[in-house]
Amino acid sequence: MKIKCLANKAGIAFKETKLPFGTSNDSVYGVDIGVIYTVVGMHLLKGELSCFIFNGSYPEICPIQLFEVVDDKISKNWHFKQYSIDDSQHTEFVWGYYEFCFDDSHYEKIVNYDNEALALFLNKLKEMEAE
């Protein structure tokens, strides 16, 4: 699945709709307008759908509203997991490569620039780009 960036500011992408929780009109994402990104995973929570991509420097999960889909085929290696969020009635849905869905610590390690987790991520990205 590939998506093309149309906006990188929340105020523009969500001009007439509700902003994602914790986001302001000023919030800026690390994606560049016009660039096409390969989606390695997706995440849905409280009605907010986001795409997991590599922005050229680091992995980032961005709202789908920043993009348009230019290739709608999803990877044959994607998995799906549904999580119940503790202490709330919300459910989280995750699609993507195995570790993104089933290894609870994988994404947190990526966020903290853990080399092993980043290497795994880049490897999965390469595989999906080659599909």
Next chain:
Amino acid sequence: MLDILPGGPIKGNKVILGSEGCRTPPSVKDLNFKKELAKILKERGITTGTVRPTQPTGSGGNEGGGLGKLVKGFIKRGGIVSFFLSGFELGGSEIEWINKQNEGLADVGKIQDLYEEIVSDPSLLSDEYLKGVRERVLNGSASETDKYYAEEASSRAAEGVLRPSGLGSTGRQIAVNEFEAKAMQEVLSNPTLGSPIKKLSPMVDKSGKWDGWSKMYYNYVGEGGKKFQIHFNAAFDDAGKMIKVDDFKFKDH
């Protein structure tokens, strides 16, 4: 309040309506200020147009009504108050023209009062306008009117900024180059530039300092055009409004 005389002398496309002592007040020729003033007028239900019953069609004089000038806008510059003339409007009978004129003049008075109120009390200006003033001052494109309100813009910006709670630090806070210094300054002066790191559950912190807070990131372009991030913690209220921030740090690759 000035003595505004309808149908005063016409200079170019303006009707000069009055004058007062010289000063250099904000100018409504400044488009941003003009928009702001119009917005406040609208909020207060004041229309920005009035009608000058001049040149009625017909055989002359004011009899028969007809075509008149629609006077819009307002300028106060160097003590001169004047109004742009724009468009035409069918005025109807003389009495209708007079009524319109009186209504318009009443609004002119309100406009004048509001203008003077804003000049003496800039707290009436919106955050959005003052944010624009601040941006123009910072990027060197400020007009004289922007400069007039620069101090208010700066103090308004400082009022709303969340300061780090100072509960602790878990990473590098010292900038090692000008890109990092600028980025840290940007996000500290407006933490809402950041976004929550998705998919991470609210923080469970052993120290208890940031329990229930969210991890945030702020992107910036560093040396060589490469992208970097600053991470920080933020607490939100139920409506998603950021209420606390802390632990700003550079993330090293």
